[in-house]
Amino acid sequence: MTEFDALGLLREIEDVGRDPRRGGYSRHVFDDAERELRDWFVERARRLGLKVTTDRNGNLWAWWGEPGPDAFVTGSHLDSVPGGGAHDGPLGVVSALAAVERLQASGFVPTRPFAVVVFAEEEGSRFGLACLGSRLLSGAITPARLESLTDASGRRFVDVAREASLPEPGYDAESLARIGLFVELHVEQGKGLIDLDAPVAVGSSILEHGRWRIDVRGQGNHAGTTEIADRRDPMLPAAEAVLATRRAAALRAGSRATIGRIEPVPGGTNVIASRVSAWMDVRADSEQDTRDIVADVQQAVSEAAAAEGCEASVIEESYSGEVRFDPQLRDRIAATLGNVPVLPTGAGHDAGVLAAHVPTAMLFVRNPSGISHAPEEGADDAAIQAGVDALVRTIEDLA
Structure with a gap:
């Protein structure tokens, strides 16, 4: 040696x-x-x-x-x-x-x-x-x-x-x-x-692989005093993004999609977040599969955001064929x-x-x-x- x-x-x-x-x-x-x-x-x-x-x-x-x-x-x-x-x-x-x-x-x-x-x-x-x-x-x-x-x-x-x-x-x-x-x-x-x-x-x-940032904006508020019916909680659409990512990848053989990072703002235990950002990583055998996964997740997040009275966006940060x-x-x-x-x-x-x-x-x-x-x-x-x-x-x- x-x-x-x-x-x-x-x-x-x-x-x-x-x-x-x-x-x-x-x-x-x-x-x-x-x-x-x-x-x-x-x-x-x-x-x-x-x-x-x-x-x-x-x-x-x-x-x-x-x-x-x-x-x-x-x-x-x-x-x-x-x-x-x-x-x-x-x-x-x-x-x-x-x-x-x-x-x-x-x-x-x-x-x-x-x-x-x-x-x-x-x-x-x-x-x-x-x-x-x-x-x-x-x-x-x-x-x-x-x-x-x-x-x-x-x-x-x-x-x-x-x-x-x-x-x-x-x-x-x-x-x-x-x-x-x-x-x-x-x-x-x-x-x-x-x-x-x-x-x-x-x-x-x-x-093929890429990274996308998902931003959901709602209304920050007190976790103990805000009634459920009065909430605009961005964490719910963010949670739907995690589930939709797994569902969308599972539909396409050989594809992998992951949300491994979530950042709520302000991030307190007793605080309803005002904004949540999540980062999605997608990899697949073809560009079509990659884009279809992102489109499926985007639709699911948009629908969940609308139901919760929030706004959502999905932004591409990088992509490689x-x-x-x-x-x-x-x-x-x-x-x-x-x-x-x-x-x-x-x-x-x-x-x-x-x-x-x-x-x-x-x-x-x-x-x-x-x-x-x-x-x-x-x-x-x-x-x-x-x-x-x-x-x-x-x-x-x-x-």
Whole structure:
């Protein structure tokens, strides 16, 4: 076991960002925990002799040799969902560092530019937009949308970025042009590899997915003095939204729809809320199914709001169509690894954003619980080592 063994690297960061209330980890872009992980990555990458730079969007690049065009790029992210698992994001980063150390020790030298990247705000847990770093880099966000991004405290992303010495976030044509191909290793966020009894797979595609905010406005009032008949309670239409989301997804095979976040205002136990906001995540095999689910929920919420004397709106916050990873790259990696399984995923990734611009591929590592975005998510030691082996062989073949 070397200094840069993946299991050892994971142990080094296992206490950073622990969430005592939710369990698991809460690491959000530019908060104390995520900054500590950034500093850790920079120190570790420099110890390998890599040159680390930060682009205009807060993405970290660790270059093996001089930066240049047509680069082989690998990596992932270090942020998490609230109360997430230890491996979602960091596994791809530590595996890349471990692979570089292995290759250096063997005498391998890449014949093309090579970088390990850490993308900022992949989960979207602070500013509400998933894959923010890769979306900004690739120009997938309009300046107006960028200006509107705020966190739960009302702080704008552009102001937080400025404080982090990133005065002009946005489309980064120079960084994008350097990527010749991108390979992202990630813990599998499902049971595919359990069912196949395999430690590693290559990704084939990402389902259509999007996020919508549901706002219901009523009349705030006293919970103890307001008669039921006199209430305009926005919580009732919000509750109907939760039920309608499950019903609409269940009608369409292969679809997934979830409301995992609800915020009542003002949020007191003895207060009828004046406003309730809920966030809905929808993923499906087709755009038609996705749009139909949203339409069903919108109708149900509108009817429930009218019955309660409230007003409701459903606003799209993000949407991504189906992503199919580069088939030639996918098949070449699968063959290099001995014809490992090829799997689709319902989870979004930075590789999915970049797929519209450069050849991309994904390596999935077995998750023995099949659980994701929760403290129970993880990867067994043997699968982690198999993932590093797969990444090493991929780099040897393509870099």
